[in-house]
Amino acid sequence: MKNLLNETAVQHIADCFSAVDKNFNHPEFCQQALQGLNTLELKQRVNHIIEVLHRFLPSDFQQTSELLKLLPKVWQQQDPNKQVSNFAAWPVIDYASVYGLAHPQQSLEVLKTLTPLFSAEFAIRAFIIDHSEYCHSQFKLWVKDDSEHVRRLVSEGTRPRLPWGLQLKRYMADPSPNIPLLAALKDDPSLYVRRSVANHLNDISKDNPDKLLEICQAWHVNASKHVLWIIKHATRSLVKAGDAQVLRLLGYEQSVALKPVKLNITNSQVKLGDYLEFDFELHSTSSESQNLVIDFAIHFVKANGQQKAKVFKLKSIELGAKQSNKIQKRHGIKVITTRQYYAGTHLLEILINGLGVASQEFELSKQI
Numbered sequence: 001m002k003n004l005l006n007e008t009a010v011q012h013i014a015d016c017f018s019a020v021d022k023n024f025n026h027p028e029f030c031q032q033a034l035q036g037l038n039t040l041e042l043k044q045r046v047n048h049i050i051e052v053l054h055r056f057l058p059s060d061f062q063q064t065s066e067l068l069k070l071l072p073k074v075w076q077q078q079d080p081n082k083q084v085s086n087f088a089a090w091p092v093i094d095y096a097s098v099y100g101l102a103h104p105q106q107s108l109e110v111l112k113t114l115t116p117l118f119s120a121e122f123a124i125r126a127f128i129i130d131h132s133e134y135c136h137s138q139f140k141l142w143v144k145d146d147s148e149h150v151r152r153l154v155s156e157g158t159r160p161r162l163p164w165g166l167q168l169k170r171y172m173a174d175p176s177p178n179i180p181l182l183a184a185l186k187d188d189p190s191l192y193v194r195r196s197v198a199n200h201l202n203d204i205s206k207d208n209p210d211k212l213l214e215i216c217q218a219w220h221v222n223a224s225k226h227v228l229w230i231i232k233h234a235t236r237s238l239v240k241a242g243d244a245q246v247l248r249l250l251g252y253e254q255s256v257a258l259k260p261v262k263l264n265i266t267n268s269q270v271k272l273g274d275y276l277e278f279d280f281e282l283h284s285t286s287s288e289s290q291n292l293v294i295d296f297a298i299h300f301v302k303a304n305g306q307q308k309a310k311v312f313k314l315k316s317i318e319l320g321a322k323q324s325n326k327i328q329k330r331h332g333i334k335v336i337t338t339r340q341y342y343a344g345t346h347l348l349e350i351l352i353n354g355l356g357v358a359s360q361e362f363e364l365s366k367q368i
Contacts, residue, residue: 001087002042009088010034010049015078016092017056020070029056043164049091050098061099065106068096069113089118097123104131108138116149124157125166132170132177139181148190154181155196161203172207179215186219186227194230201234209238213245220249239293240311242354252293252353257286263350263358270333272341272366279328280350280358282319289320292352294327299347301364303340307347310339333364341366 010033017024033052040048057064071092076082093114100107104127111120111127128135139154156162158178160171171178178200185197205212216231223231231250238246244254266277276298284290294314299307312331319325333341343366349359 002040002045004085004087005037005042005045005049005090007034007037009084010037012079012084012088013049013053013092016071016074017053017067019074019078020067021057025056029053046091046094050095053091053095054099057095061103062106065096065100065103065110068092068110072113072117075117086118089114090122093118093120094123096120097126101126101130104134108135111153112138112142112145112150115153116147119149119156120153121156121159121162122165124153125162125168128158128168129166136177136181143181143184148188148192151185151188151190152193152196155185155193155200159196159200159203161206175204175208175211182215183219186230187224188226194226195233198230198233201230202237205235205237209243212238213243213249216246216249236313239354240295240313242351244354247293247354250293251291253290254353254355256290256292256352256355257284258352258357259283259285261350261352261358263348263360265348265360265362268360268362270362270364272333272335272364274333276331276333276348276362277329278331278348278360279326281324281326282352283324284319284322287321289318292317292319293354295351296329296331297349297351297356298331299349300339301342301344301346303342305344309349311351 010030014024014026014029017029018026029052032055033049037045037048057067075089093111096107096110100110108124108127111124114120124135139158142150142154145151158168158171158181159165160168160175182197182200185193188194188197201212201215204215212234216235219227220231235246235250239250247254261280261282263280264278266279267274270276282292293316295311296314297309297311299309302308314327314329317325341364343364345361346364347359347361349356351357
C-alpha cells in the first residue's frame, strides 16, 4: 500500500498545484519530495510530502487554503487516464491538519472541499480534539450536505476508534455528543454513509456496550430496512461476544431446541499454514422455526500456555421445525501480522446464539 504514494503520485500533486498556482516550483518540489521517499513507510511518506509541500506553498495559510480548495477542479483533469491512486490526495488533505490547525474555519472548509478526493477522516480528528465546539456546529450542517462524501465525513471523522486515526478519547468515554449526528444519518440514501454509521456504532460498543444497546433499541422501533441493516452490522462485536440482549433484539433467543451437536474435525493435527477442516449437523427438536446465528471460536494457546478465544463468523440461518442443516468449514491457520501462533493443544468450539454447544481439541504444529 505504501507504494501507492510513489513518483507518479508526487508528479500528479505537482501538476495539480502548478495548475492552480503559476508560482509553484514543479521540478524542485518533485526532486525534494522524491528524495528518500522509497525508504519510507506509508504514513512516513504522507508526512514527508506534507513537509516538502510546506516549503513551496505560501506561508500565509489563508492563501494556501484558497489554493487547496481549487484542487478538486483540476485533480481529474491532470489524470485523464486515472493512473494515480486516491492515496495521492492523502498528504494534500492532511496538510490542513498540520499547518492549518490554528485556523479551524478555513481548514474545515478545505477538508469539506477535498474529502471527495480521498477522505478527510484522519485530518479532521485534530480539529475535533482542539476545536470540538466549532466542529460540531459545522457537522450539524454537513449531515444535510448534498455530497455523500461530506455526510460520511461527519460519521467517519468522529469515530472513537477509527483504524489508523487518532483515538478520540472524549468520545470513547462519552459518545453522547455524536448520537444526534448519527441519528440524522441513519436513513441516509447512501450505503457509503450508512456503513460508516454502523462502523461508528460498533466502535461505541467496544467502550460503551450499554449505550450502544440503548441506541439500537430506540432505533429499532418502526425501523426502516436501512436502519435494521445498520443495527445488525453495528452489533457484530456484541453478537460475537454472545450478548444476550443484543441477540434477542436481533431475533435470536439463547434457548434453542436442538439435539446434542456432534462436532467432527477432519484433521486433528494441523500445521501452521494449513487448513482446519470441520463439520457438524444441527437437528431441530422444535415444532417452530428458529433463528440461529452460528459462530465458531478457536481457543488459541498463548505464550504463557493459557488459551484465549477468538470468535469467527460462520452464518445466520432460519432452521425450520424438525429440520436439519449440515455445516462444513475450511478455516485457514495462516501466518498474519496481527497474531502470534504457539504450538500445542487448541480448542475449537461451536457457538449457537452466543452459547457453546460443542467443542473438540486439535494440535497445532508451527512447522510449515
